[in-house]
Amino acid sequence: MRQSKPTIYDPNFLPNNIYSGVPSFLNLSVIETKEDLESVDVSVMGVPWEGGCTIGGYSSCTEGPKSIRSVSIRYTGYLPEFDIDSFDYLKAADYGDCAVQNGNYDFTFNAIRQKYGEMLDANTIPVVFGGDHGIAYPMISELAKRHPKKVGVLHFDAHLDNYVAYGEDGYARCSPFYQLYNDPNMDPTKIVHIGIRGPRNHRQEAENAKKFGATVIPCMEVKKEGWEASIKKALEIASKDTDALYVTICSDALDAAHMPQGPQDMGGLTSFELMMMVREAGKAGGSSFDFVEIYPESNSLQTASHVGCWMALYFLNGVAERKKIEQEMA
Numbered sequence: 436m437r438q439s440k441p442t443i444y445d446p447n448f449l450p451n452n453i454y455s456g457v458p459s460f461l462n463l464s465v466i467e468t469k470e471d472l473e474s475v476d477v478s479v480m481g482v483p484w485e486g487g488c489t490i491g492g493y494s495s496c497t498e499g500p501k502s503i504r505s506v507s508i509r510y511t512g513y514l515p516e517f518d519i520d521s522f523d524y525l526k527a528a529d530y531g532d533c534a535v536q537n538g539n540y541d542f543t544f545n546a547i548r549q550k551y552g553e554m555l556d557a558n559t560i561p562v563v564f565g566g567d568h569g570i571a572y573p574m575i576s577e578l579a580k581r582h583p584k585k586v587g588v589l590h591f592d593a594h595l596d597n598y599v600a601y602g603e604d605g606y607a608r609c610s611p612f613y614q615l616y617n618d619p620n621m622d623p624t625k626i627v628h629i630g631i632r633g634p635r636n637h638r639q640e641a642e643n644a645k646k647f648g649a650t651v652i653p654c655m656e657v658k659k660e661g662w663e664a665s666i667k668k669a670l671e672i673a674s675k676d677t678d679a680l681y682v683t684i685c686s687d688a689l690d691a692a693h694m695p696q697g698p699q700d701m702g703g704l705t706s707f708e709l710m711m712m713v714r715e716a717g718k719a720g721g722s723s724f725d726f727v728e729i730y731p732e733s734n735s736l737q738t739a740s741h742v743g744c745w746m747a748l749y750f751l752n753g754v755a756e757r758k759k760i761e762q763e764m765a
Contacts, residue, residue: 459529460562460747461507466528472557477527477751480550482566484535484543486607495732500532500564502731502740510744514752517714521748521755524762527562530554540606544573552577555723560754562747565727568596571683572611578679578723579620587625587673587680588615589716591688591709593700595628595640595651608728616647623647625677627669629712630654630688633700654703662704666712670719679722682713684746686728686739696730696739706742710749717753724750 459465460479472478481500512521533550536542551574554561563574571590579586590596590612597616601607606614616623628644632654644651650672657665673680686694690703704712717724726746729739 457501457504458508460504460564461510461512461527464528466530469553469557471528472530472554472559474526475528475557475559476525477562477754478554478557478559479527479529479562479564480554481532481564482535482547482570483532484547484566484570485537486540486567486569486604494567494728495730496565496567496728498731499566499727499729499740499743502729502737503564503726503743504529506737506740507744510748512748512751512755514749517752517756519752519756519759521751524755524758525560525751527751544570544606547573548577555581560721560751561723561725562751563723563725564743564747565725567608568592568683568685568727569606569608569611570727571596571725572606572614574723574725575611575615575681575683576618576620578681579615579618582678583620584622585676585678586621587675587677588627589669589673589680589682590626590628591630591683591704591712592628592685593630593633593654593687593698593703594636594685595631595644596685597640597643597647597649598637599639599643612649613643616643616649623649625673625675626650627652627673629665629669630657630704630709632702635698635700657704657708662708662712666715669712670716674719680716680720681723682716682721682725682750684709684713684724684726686726686742689742694729694739694742696737697728698730706745710745713746714749714753717750717755718757719753720757721750721754 483497597612598609626649686697687700691699726743
């Protein structure tokens with residue numbers, strides 16, 4: 436039966452479409468049923484969510500999925516430096532946005548688990564655009580349900596995001612990894628925090644990482660040892676005795692010069708360093724990816740949204756190269 440009245444009158448209505456007038460990611464086909472997921476290798480989801488804002492007020496990160504999709508239509512899957520087009524090896528589609536309810540963690544996180552779980556159960560590689568970093572907890576936790584104690588995590592960020600709680604809010608963007616440290620299906624020693632730096636961290640976060648056995652690769656180490664040595668070290672830890680590799684990126688892993696529309700954290704990774712490390716993660720068997728925490732309204736150039744596209748495409752290019760190698764060896 437067709438909808439005969441505005442859906443706003445129905446509190447049980449769950450939106451399943453991308454914002455009106457916004458193209459799909461890369462102008463890929465849009466699929467709306469979990470059955471259709473079985474025909475693709477890669478599925479894209481937006482999560483336009485902002486929980487407790489730890490910088491005060493509103494950060495506009497809810498506009499991230501819409502903005503990233505809007506700028507993505509200028510891109511292909513081909514990278515000349517590697518001479519590989521990801522979509523020669525991968526079929527991809529946009530699965531739309533996850534339903535969210537502003538301020539309602541229970542509803543939103545359950546909706547994330549359900550939609551993300553459908554992507555996993557169809558054996559696709561999820562590519563997710565946020566939203567604030569709090570969304571990493573329900574997704575990684577959902578992945579860990581399917582691979583108990585066998586999920587490795589590469590967490591690119593300026594901050595450890597393992598604070599016990601923001602006031603009484605244990606699900607805020609500064610706390611997802613504390614939740615994951617305590618998740619019964621996670622092994623915290625398989626979590627690697629990369630790019631950590633600066634005065635917006637708390638001593639308690641460093642102590643929590645040490646207490647739970649997570650590995651921290653500070654940005655200073657990346658600069659001194661080089662991106663190749665750093666990602667090799669990270670992958671050795673996150674891939675050892677694991678079945679799934681999750682890559683999660685907060686935009687402020689990048690230096691403020693490379694991220695004018697995100698949290699302004701200095702002394703960070705260059706876009707080149709992050710692209711190369713993310714591609715290596717895809718090549719090493721990355722099975723899920725998210726990019727979060729951009730503030731699209733703060734600059735009309737939408738640089739941060741373009742960065743999100745580039746990181747996803749370099750990750751997928753690494754996945755494609757792995758698939759190409761497997762095909763050649765078969």
